[in-house]
Amino acid sequence: MSRIGNGEEEGLVADVLVIGGGMAGAWAATAAAREGAHVVLVEKGYCGTSGATAAAGPGHWWAPPDPPEARANAIAQRQRIAFGLGEPHWMRRVLDETWRLLPTLAPYYDFPKDDQGKVRNYRALRGPEYMRALREQIVDLGVVVLDHSPALELLAHADGAIGGAAGIRTQRGGSPWRIAAGAVVLAAGGTSFRSHLLGSRNNTGDGYLMAAEAGAELSGMEFTAAYTVAPQHSTMTRTMSYAFADYFDADGRQIDAPFGPDQTERLAQALLAGPIYCSLARLPEDVQRHLPTISPNVMLPFARWGIDPFRERFEVTLHTDGTIRGIGGVRVRSEDCGTGVPGLYVAGDTASRELVAGASSGGGNVNSAWALSSGSWAGRAAARRARRVPAGFGGLSALGRTGLRASGRPRPVSAAEAVDAVRAEMHPYDKNLFRTGKGLAASRRTLDAVWSDLATHAASNGMAALALREATALVASARWSVASAEARTETRGMHRRLDHPTLDPDLAVRLIAGGFDTVTVRPQATAATSPFESVA
Structure with missing residues (x-):
C-alpha cells in the first residue's frame, strides 16, 4: 500500500477498497485481509458506532448443519413468505456461511457461555459490542480505516472497470481524498429516505447511486414499504417489547392490531384517522425488570419524558425503514456478489436481498446473516481480483455526475x-x-x-x-x-x-x-x- 500527497489531496493505492464501515463492510474488509490483500475501508461516520447495527441487537439467521432437516425447515419456512422470489440455493449458502464465520469472532466478542465454558449462543449479539469487535478485528488484520471520510464517486478505467473512489475528509474541512484499488466493495448501507429510523441518518442510498453511475442495475426497489413502530417524537425503533403491545385510539378504544404480519397495515390505517397510543402492560414482569439491562437505550425516551411505559400509555408512530429492513438494492449478478461491472462488488443493504428474503422483510436475522455472508463473499472476490489487476491512478476517470457536476448552467440548488x-x-x-x-x-x-x-x-x-x-x-x-x-x-x-x-x-x-x-x-x-x- 502506498500514499501519495500533493498538499491538498491525499491518495492511497491499495488492493481492495471497502466503502462503508457497518457490519457488511467490516466483514468484507475481514475477508479481503484474510486473503492477503492490503485493504482500505472508508466510512462516512465512525466504523464501530455508525449505522443501524451499532444501535441494534442483531440476531443472525442460524441453523445447524446437523440434523439436516434443521436447515431444510428454515429454508422452507422462509420460502413460504418469499412469495416466489427467494431462491433456496442462496438461502443455503447464507446459512452455511453464517454458521462457519460468526464463531470466528470469538477472540473479539464475548459470546455467552454455560457453566462449563461452552458457548451457548452465537446467533444473537449486542450491536455496540458487535461493531466494536469487528473494528478491532479488521485493525488487527492490518486494514487501514479512514473514519469521517465519505466516498462521493467511483473512479473507473477506460474500459469501464472500477479502479477506486474519491471523497472528502469531513473532519478536515472537506479536504479531498482519492484511493486507487484493484477492486471496490460497496457496503454503504441502504436508505430509510431520511426517516427517523434509529441509526439510519447516514444511510442515504449512496451505494446505489455510485453503482448505477458505474453501470450496475437495481433490483427489488419496489419492496421499500417497511415500517417500524416507535414512540412519537423518538428514533427508538427497537421493537421486541411491542410483541406484547396493545394499541388504543384517542378516545381509548382498543385498536384491532394484534402482533403479526398485518399489524403494520392496521396501525397505519389507524394513524391516518388520528393519533394512537400504546400500552406495554402485558410485557412479562421478568422482561420488564431486565429490559433496562438488555436494551438500555429503549428506556431512555421514557426516562426523559417521565413516563412508565409498563403502566402508562404513550403515543406511537411508524417510521419508514425503506431498504434497510426492506429488500431492494443493487442487483447481484454473480455468486461472489459481483454487479456485472468489473471490479465492483456489493454487500449488505447496498445489495438487493431478494435472493434470500424474497418479497418480505428479512427482519433482523436474515438481514444480519446476509450482511455477514455477502460481505465475506464480496471481500474474498475483491481480493482475488486484486491479485490479477494492479492498482494505480493512471487512466482513472471520475464517474460522479449529479450533485457534483451540472449538465447545464450551475446555480444554487437546495x-x-x-x-x-x-x-x-x-x-x-x-x-x-x-x-x-x-x-x-x-x-x-x-x-x-x-x-x-x-x-x-x-x-x-x-x-x-x-x-x-x-x-x-x-x-x-x-x-x-x-x-x-x-x-x-x-x-x-x-x-x-x-x-x-x-x-x-x-x-x-x-x-x-x-x-x-x-x-x-x-x-x-x-x-x-x-x-x-x-x-x-
Missing part, C-alpha cells in the same frame, strides 16, 4: 429541499404503504422534477458536495422505488397496491431498474437454481 421532497413522497402511509397507480404517478412526476433541477444545475465540491450527493442519492433511490412500484401491478409481500389487491402469478419476476434522466424498469425471470454468470 439539498435540504430535495430531501424534504423525497420525505414527502416516501414517508406517508397513503403514498408508500397503501399504493395506487394514480398516487405513484403523482410521486413520479414530483421526483422527476426534483431530479431534473439537481441534474441540470447542482455542482459542488468540499463539504457542500456531501449534502448534495446525499440528496441526489435519496432522489435517485426514491425514483427507482416509485417506478418499480408502478410496474408491479399486483400485491406481493410488502408491496401493496390498493388498485391491484391480489397476487398475479405472471409477476413472479424480479423488476430490474436503472437510469437517471429516464428511469427504466424491466422484468427478469427468477431461477430455481442459480445460473449466474461469472463476472471478473
Whole structure:
C-alpha cells in the first residue's frame, strides 16, 4: 500500500477498497485481509458506532448443519413468505456461511457461555459490542480505516472497470481524498429516505447511486414499504417489547392490531384517522425488570419524558425503514456478489436481498446473516481480483455526475429541499404503504422534477458536495422505488397496491431498474437454481 500527497489531496493505492464501515463492510474488509490483500475501508461516520447495527441487537439467521432437516425447515419456512422470489440455493449458502464465520469472532466478542465454558449462543449479539469487535478485528488484520471520510464517486478505467473512489475528509474541512484499488466493495448501507429510523441518518442510498453511475442495475426497489413502530417524537425503533403491545385510539378504544404480519397495515390505517397510543402492560414482569439491562437505550425516551411505559400509555408512530429492513438494492449478478461491472462488488443493504428474503422483510436475522455472508463473499472476490489487476491512478476517470457536476448552467440548488421532497413522497402511509397507480404517478412526476433541477444545475465540491450527493442519492433511490412500484401491478409481500389487491402469478419476476434522466424498469425471470454468470 502506498500514499501519495500533493498538499491538498491525499491518495492511497491499495488492493481492495471497502466503502462503508457497518457490519457488511467490516466483514468484507475481514475477508479481503484474510486473503492477503492490503485493504482500505472508508466510512462516512465512525466504523464501530455508525449505522443501524451499532444501535441494534442483531440476531443472525442460524441453523445447524446437523440434523439436516434443521436447515431444510428454515429454508422452507422462509420460502413460504418469499412469495416466489427467494431462491433456496442462496438461502443455503447464507446459512452455511453464517454458521462457519460468526464463531470466528470469538477472540473479539464475548459470546455467552454455560457453566462449563461452552458457548451457548452465537446467533444473537449486542450491536455496540458487535461493531466494536469487528473494528478491532479488521485493525488487527492490518486494514487501514479512514473514519469521517465519505466516498462521493467511483473512479473507473477506460474500459469501464472500477479502479477506486474519491471523497472528502469531513473532519478536515472537506479536504479531498482519492484511493486507487484493484477492486471496490460497496457496503454503504441502504436508505430509510431520511426517516427517523434509529441509526439510519447516514444511510442515504449512496451505494446505489455510485453503482448505477458505474453501470450496475437495481433490483427489488419496489419492496421499500417497511415500517417500524416507535414512540412519537423518538428514533427508538427497537421493537421486541411491542410483541406484547396493545394499541388504543384517542378516545381509548382498543385498536384491532394484534402482533403479526398485518399489524403494520392496521396501525397505519389507524394513524391516518388520528393519533394512537400504546400500552406495554402485558410485557412479562421478568422482561420488564431486565429490559433496562438488555436494551438500555429503549428506556431512555421514557426516562426523559417521565413516563412508565409498563403502566402508562404513550403515543406511537411508524417510521419508514425503506431498504434497510426492506429488500431492494443493487442487483447481484454473480455468486461472489459481483454487479456485472468489473471490479465492483456489493454487500449488505447496498445489495438487493431478494435472493434470500424474497418479497418480505428479512427482519433482523436474515438481514444480519446476509450482511455477514455477502460481505465475506464480496471481500474474498475483491481480493482475488486484486491479485490479477494492479492498482494505480493512471487512466482513472471520475464517474460522479449529479450533485457534483451540472449538465447545464450551475446555480444554487437546495439539498435540504430535495430531501424534504423525497420525505414527502416516501414517508406517508397513503403514498408508500397503501399504493395506487394514480398516487405513484403523482410521486413520479414530483421526483422527476426534483431530479431534473439537481441534474441540470447542482455542482459542488468540499463539504457542500456531501449534502448534495446525499440528496441526489435519496432522489435517485426514491425514483427507482416509485417506478418499480408502478410496474408491479399486483400485491406481493410488502408491496401493496390498493388498485391491484391480489397476487398475479405472471409477476413472479424480479423488476430490474436503472437510469437517471429516464428511469427504466424491466422484468427478469427468477431461477430455481442459480445460473449466474461469472463476472471478473
